[in-house]
Amino acid sequence: MTIRAQTALTLTLKVERFAYRQPFRISGHVFTETPVLVAEIGNGRHTGRGEGAGVYYLGDDIDHMLAEAERARPAIETGITREGLQSLMPAGGARNAIDCALWDLEAKTTGRPAWQAAGLGPPRVLKTTLTLGADTPDAMAKAAMELDPYAPVKVKLTGDLHDDVARLQKIRAARPRAWIGVDANQGYRRDTLERLQPMLVDCDIAMLEQPLPRGEEAGLDGLKRRLPFVADESAVTLADVPSLAGRFDVVNIKLDKCGGLTAALAIAEEARRLGLGVMVGNMMGTSLSMAPSFLLGQLCDIVDLDGPTFLAKDRDPGVIYHLGTIACPPSIWG
Known part of the structure; x- marks a missing residue:
């Protein structure tokens, strides 16, 4: 209500x-x-x-x-x-x-509280990924070692097949037991994606986010997905969701894309109805952005709410990162 x-x-x-x-x-x-x-x-x-x-x-x-x-x-x-x-x-x-x-x-x-108004239970602490920006393979491996050892790792790719594979091999060697997902940020094409997939499997990668550019989703038709594909730029609003089934396995919902928590909750419900997994992500931002996304995260299979970790200074009070998790004090919002 x-x-x-x-x-x-x-x-x-x-x-x-x-x-x-x-x-x-x-x-x-x-x-x-x-x-x-x-x-x-x-x-x-x-x-x-x-x-x-x-x-x-x-x-x-x-x-x-x-x-x-x-x-x-x-x-x-x-x-x-x-x-x-x-x-x-x-x-x-x-x-x-x-x-x-x-x-x-x-x-x-x-x-x-907002969680009650949203029809959710009391918010629980969530496991969240921490992201590695694209860099040289050695620099990314070093950065991976400096991340919270309990956190899942999300790796940004550039679309250069040779360099991306070298990045992943170095990161996997540095973090042999970590959950690792990759985000291509629209950087691949159908032919290079077909060559990339076996390399991802060899590196034990858990998911591939947005391999092809937005608007080129038909390029995924008929492609055998050897690991879960996540729609990000291809999944902006509720109207995009029906076309994702059969091409992707998971929908990455971001409040900035869809226009707020109200729309995000509707997308999560529709994605589940269509048999798709649900992820919550962020367009960076401070803890004030993460707090409503944290509520959506209560419904999600994958949580990527690490935006404030990139900032020189976050808001106070802010979300709390500890042992691979995120917690959101109610004093921040809602």
Whole structure:
């Protein structure tokens, strides 16, 4: 159940920038900071907060998020529910920030935590992957040894078959017993993917995320998947999910992609109905982004909520990483 919107709400938008400890490289991109849009929605007594980092590969940057939020401001401040927000704004970082602020406002106004409003049980600590940005094979092997030894490892690939295989061989030698998944970030094509798969099996890789570019999903038709394939860039909103069955095994849900926790919960339900596994990921961001994603993670098979580990400084209070897990104090959000 959702509380009805008040006769008037106030929307405050802030842009904040969080520098990385070191540059982070994936296929086709190098990142040095995460700019986020923080939405604060007040009803005169309480204020809810939410954060959006946007979706870089869809042009959903800070300027775009601000423009979307300002366009929706009159309707939001007149009074809106989370359900009404879904048709008011398109999916993306701005709706994510505002949707999560409404969840937080509801929790503070009613005294009922967000996990209860979402129909979940009390949140439990979750095992989360830690990610290795793309680098030289030796540098990545060294970085793998420096990660929490209890954490699953997610490895960013670049699409260069020879270098990627060398990276994985070095990392597997450094972490022989670790759960390792790889993320191609759209870097492969059908022919190179067919050559990559046996190498992944040889390195005991647990999953392959987004091997082909978004829009080229038909290239997976007829391909024998020798390990679970995860849809990321191919799975933005609920409308994308039906076309994934038979091409992918798992859907990676990110609140910035789909536009908030409300939409994310609907995607998780639909993915399960279609027999797909569910993963929660992130577009980086601070602990304020991880907190609502942590609730979604309670429903997921794979959790990848390591965004704050890349930051030179996170928010305080922040999520807690310990022995390969993530915990989220309720004081952060919801």
